[in-house]
Amino acid sequence: MATVVNMQNQAGEIPTAEELVDRARAMIPALKSRAKQCTAERNVPAETISEMQEAGFFKVLQPKRMGGYEMHPNVFFSIQKLLAEGCMSTGWVYGVLGCHPYEMALFDDKAQQEVWGDNPSMLVSSTYQPVGKVEHAEGGFYLSGHWGFSSGSVHCGWVLLGALVFPEDGQGPPDMRTFLLPREDYEIDRDSWQVFGLQGTGSHDIIVDRVFVPEYRTHRAVEGFMCDNPGQKVNEGPLYSLPWAQVFVRSVSTAAFGGARAAVNAAMAIMESRISTNTGKASKEDPMLHGAIAAAHSQMLEMELTQKASFDELMELAESGKEIPMEKRSLFAYQSSTVVRRLARLVDDMM
Known part of the structure; x- marks a missing residue:
């Protein structure tokens, strides 16, 4: 409990929805001026990510107990639209990275503590393609694979990866899960993002070579669908009882x-x-x-x-x-x- 209390103190005063929207609107000229740089570098500039962090944008859907603001989703989407008006790639990356705190709030509390315990501003990227190879192991799984389209991944310390978990006995349907991995457990292929549109999103490939992922660092799709997630035991606000997919589909x-x-x-x-x-x-x-x-x-x-x-x-x-x-x-x-x-x-x- 002490860790959570410390993070609440670190969160400081929570800005109003109007203040956050005004900050996003004020960023539009700067985002327009960096749009060519964003496209040329095939990544949102680190300066832009830093400014969005300082403005508090990534905390909108993050639990208060973990240093976030736990706000209405419409605040999040209002910010995203304004950022995209300045730079479409920046708006896309914010939508993807900014919605991940919502899914992280659905994970087991131990996983939340690992991601945010030392740094409540930690960012997480994703690619939900169910292409990972999963091996059952005591206390968790071994995961391997090559995923595409992890937007904003170079700015993040963790990644969410999709994979199908087949029953050990070979009977029954597979279980779709999201696996949470720290940066030392995967590689980012920075040469993989060569595209026509949204060039600046830095949606690079992620490569994993058989790493162990404990059970508590997985999130079952069926739990997100049924609104019965492990994280709801500690994040009890009504926000986190929404179907996860409703938040995600609008973020993209x-x-x-x-x-x-x-x-x-x-x-x-x-x-x-x-x-x-x-x-x-x-x-x-x-x-x-x-x-x-x-x-x-x-x-x-x-x-x-x-x-x-x-x-x-x-x-x-x-x-x-x-x-x-x-x-x-x-x-x-x-x-x-x-x-x-x-x-x-x-x-x-x-x-």
């Missing part, structure tokens, strides 16, 4: 809102100054462009309000101790899955 679609907002702003600026080389007329006189911008703005607002309303409803159910209906969970996940394609089409229309 929400950056698109920021990118689309930046595109709308750019279209507005172009409309004010551009003269068509074909017609000689100003773009601000083009009704088609006006319509495309209006459609993008209004439909993006609709999608954002839907996201906000869904998490308000999820939190209301969690705070009242009610079970979240499966049809609601399916609807909210579906809505998240439509965001990127819809926004991409709207940006295409403006182009």
Whole structure:
């Protein structure tokens, strides 16, 4: 208990949601100025990660008992959208790294203490591809494999890796788990991230050569789905009774809102100054462009309000101790899955 008390003291005064959102908005010019560097280096600059740490952004979904703020998910998503407006890759990395404290809160307390005990600001990357090879062992498992797409991994001291655990007797279905490993147990292939889009996310490959992972450093997907996780014994707030996937799926679609907002702003600026080389007329006189911008703005607002309303409803159910209906969970996940394609089409229309 002494360790937890010390971490609560280290957390200091918790900023308000408004203060955190204002800090994110204030970062937009700096993120825009570093966007080319981010792309060229294929990683979010260390300076940016440090500034986000100092602003407290990564603590939004982290338990208070472990030095975090334990805030409403909508605060987290509001920050992510603003960061992505400045730099899409930065917004993506924040969404991924920033949601991991939520899953860490679902792990056994011993795992939480190992990650945050000495450093409440420790960051964790992930790749949930179920490609790991798992061997049963006394007290845990041996894990090996080669995973792709671990965004922001160079800035992190731990990683979450997906793998299927097959029954020792060969009977029954496999158990999907997330394995938690410290930095000394894996390699990062920094030459693996050569892509067309989101170049700055540093989503490098992770390589593991048969390391032991204790049972308490694994998280079963079924526990996240059933909202019955080991970490809930110590993190008893309603926030951590939400289905883990509801938080995760939105963390990987929400950056698109920021990118689309930046595109709308750019279209507005172009409309004010551009003269068509074909017609000689100003773009601000083009009704088609006006319509495309209006459609993008209004439909993006609709999608954002839907996201906000869904998490308000999820939190209301969690705070009242009610079970979240499966049809609601399916609807909210579906809505998240439509965001990127819809926004991409709207940006295409403006182009």
